[in-house]
Amino acid sequence: MDTGGETTPEISTVYAAVSGKPNPESTSLLPFKVYKRRWFVLLVLCLLNCSNATIWLTFAPVADQSAQYLKATLEDINWLSLVFMVVAIPLSFGTTWMLDTIGLRITLILGSWLNMLGALLRFLGTLPMDAYKLQFPAVMLGQTLGALAQTLIIFTPTKMAALWFPDCQRATANMIASMSNPLGILLANIISPVIAETSAQIPKLLLVYAVPACITCFLATVGIWRSKPPTPPSASAESSGSEPFIRGLKLLMKNKPYLILLLCFGSGIAVFTCFSTLLEQILCVKGYTNDFAGLCGALFIVFGIIGAGVVGVYVDKTKKFTEVTKIGLGFSTLSCIAFSVVSLMPHQKVAVAAVCSLFGFFGFSIYAVAMELSVECSYPVGEATSAGLIFVSGQVQSVVYIILLQALTKQLTESPLATCGDAVLSWKVPMMVMAGLSSVFTCCFLIFFHTRYRRLEAEEQAAYRTGGNNATTTSYQAVET
Numbered sequence: 326m327d328t329g330g331e332t333t334p335e336i337s338t339v340y341a342a343v344s345g346k347p348n349p350e351s352t353s354l355l356p357f358k359v360y361k362r363r364w365f366v367l368l369v370l371c372l373l374n375c376s377n378a379t380i381w382l383t384f385a386p387v388a389d390q391s392a393q394y395l396k397a398t399l400e401d402i403n404w405l406s407l408v409f410m411v412v413a414i415p416l417s418f419g420t421t422w423m424l425d426t427i428g429l430r431i432t433l434i435l436g437s438w439l440n441m442l443g444a445l446l447r448f449l450g451t452l453p454m455d456a457y458k459l460q461f462p463a464v465m466l467g468q469t470l471g472a473l474a475q476t477l478i479i480f481t482p483t484k485m486a487a488l489w490f491p492d493c494q495r496a497t498a499n500m501i502a503s504m505s506n507p508l509g510i511l512l513a514n515i516i517s518p519v520i521a522e523t524s525a526q527i528p529k530l531l532l533v534y535a536v537p538a539c540i541t542c543f544l545a546t547v548g549i550w551r552s553k554p555p556t557p558p559s560a561s562a563e564s565s566g567s568e569p570f571i572r573g574l575k576l577l578m579k580n581k582p583y584l585i586l587l588l589c590f591g592s593g594i595a596v597f598t599c600f601s602t603l604l605e606q607i608l609c610v611k612g613y614t615n616d617f618a619g620l621c622g623a624l625f626i627v628f629g630i631i632g633a634g635v636v637g638v639y640v641d642k643t644k645k646f647t648e649v650t651k652i653g654l655g656f657s658t659l660s661c662i663a664f665s666v667v668s669l670m671p672h673q674k675v676a677v678a679a680v681c682s683l684f685g686f687f688g689f690s691i692y693a694v695a696m697e698l699s700v701e702c703s704y705p706v707g708e709a710t711s712a713g714l715i716f717v718s719g720q721v722q723s724v725v726y727i728i729l730l731q732a733l734t735k736q737l738t739e740s741p742l743a744t745c746g747d748a749v750l751s752w753k754v755p756m757m758v759m760a761g762l763s764s765v766f767t768c769c770f771l772i773f774f775h776t777r778y779r780r781l782e783a784e785e786q787a788a789y790r791t792g793g794n795n796a797t798t799t800s801y802q803a804v805e806t
Contacts, residue, residue, distance in 0.1 A: 494641060595722035613677070
C-alpha cells in the first residue's frame with residue numbers, strides 16, 4: 326500500500342519498551358518513522374471540523390430570515406443550534422470509546438458521512454414543497470445528524486496528533502485541527518448574512534454549506550486508508566489507547582491532577598461558551614449595535630487563532646504544557662474581569678474590542694495545549710477518553726452557567742441607550758458572577774495543579790532502552806526530505 330512516498334515501514338515493538346510487556350509479533354526494536362500522509366489526514370480533519378462548525382451556526386446570524394422561510398418561531402430557530410449541545414453530552418462517552426477502541430479511520434469516515442447527509446437533508450428539506458410543515462422537521466433532522474457528526478469530530482485532534490505526529494509536532498497538529506472549529510464559526514458569521522439577505526435565499530445558503538461537506542466526505546472516504554501509520558512516530562503512539570475504556574475511566578477518576586484539570590479547565594470552556602452565546606445581549610444594553618458585537622466576536626476568534634498558532638509552536642519546542650496553561654488561564658481570567666467592567670460602560674468601543682481580542686488570544690491559545698496536558702497527566706489512558714471527558718465537563722458546566730447567568734438578570738424599566746428592543750436586561754450581576762467563577766477556578770488550578778508528563782517520560786524510557794535517540798532523529802530527517 327502506498328504510504329505517501331516515504332521509506333517502506335517495518336513493524337515496531339516500541340510497546341514493549343513503554344509498558345514492559347513483550348510483543349509476540351516482533352523480535353527487534355526499530356526506529357520510529359513519520360509519514361507525509363499525516364498532513365493529508367490533518368487536512369481532512371480540519372476541513373471536516375470547519376464544515377461541521379458552519380453547519381452548527383448556519384442559522385444564528387440569519388435567525389429572522391430562517392424563521393420566516395421555515396414558518397417557525399425564533400425559539401425554534403435557536404434549537405437548531407442548541408441541538409448540538411444536547412446531543413453532545415450523552416453521546417460523548419460512546420464517541421470516546423469508539424475512537425480509542427475501533428479506531429480513527431472508521432470514526433472520521435462515519436463522522437464525514439453524517440456531516441454530509443445532515444447538510445444535504447437540510448438543503449433538500451428547504452426546497453419548495455406543498456407540505457410546508459415538513460420543512461422545519463427536515464432541517465432539524467439534518468441538524469441532528471450534524472450534531473451526531475460533531476461528537477465524532479470534536480475529540481479527534483488529540484488522537485490524530487498522537488497517532489500520526491512525532492512529539493515535536495503534536496501540539497502544533499492538535500492546535501491546527503482544533504482551531505479549524507472556531508474558523509468555521511467565523512466563516513458562518515460572515516457567509517450566512519452575506520448570502521441570505523432575504524428569506525428566499527435560505528435554500529441557496531444551505532446548498533453553499535452542503536458542497537464542502539460533500540467534498541470532505543469524499544476525501545475522507547477515499548483518502549484515509551488506515552487509523553495509524555505502519556510504523557509509529559513515537560513510543561506512545563504504539564501503545565495509544567492500550568488501556569481498556571472502562572479501566573481508563575477508573576484510572577482517570579483516581580488521578581488527582583486530571584480531576585483538577587477536568588473541573589478547572591471545564592469551567593474555562595464554560596466561560597468561553599457563555600461569552601460567545603451572550604455577547605450580543607450584553608453589549609446591546611449599553612448601546613452597542615449588533616454589527617459591533619459581531620466585530621467583537623470576529624476579533625475574539627481571529628486573535629484566538631493567532632494566539633493558538635504562537636503557543637502551539639512554542640509548546641512543541643519547550644514541552645512546557647503546565648506553565649503555558651497556567652499563564653494562559655490566568656490572563657484569560659484577567660481579560661474576563663476586564664470585560665465584565667468595560668461591557669457595562671457606554672461609548673467604549675475601543676476598550677471593549679481590545680478586551681475581546683485579548684480574551685480570545687489567551688483563551689483559545691491554551692485549548693489545544695490543555696488537551697495535550699490532559700493526555701500527559703493521564704497516560705496510558707486513551708487520548709480520546711482523557712480529552713473527551715474534559716470537553717463533556719465544559720459542555721455540562723456551560724449549560725449550568727448559561728442558565729445561572731440568565732436567571733440572575735433583571736428587567737430594566739428604562740435604558741435610553743439600549744439597542745435590544747423591548748426586553749432590556751441588566752447584566753451587571755451576571756457579569757460579576759462570571760468573573761468570580763472564572764477567578765475561583767483559575768486560582769484553584771494555579772495553586773493545586775501539579776503533574777508529571779507521563780507520556781513524555783514513557784517515550785524517554787523507550788528511547789533509552791533502545792538507544793534510539795539518534796536513530797529516531799535520523800529517521801525523522803530521512804523521511805521528511
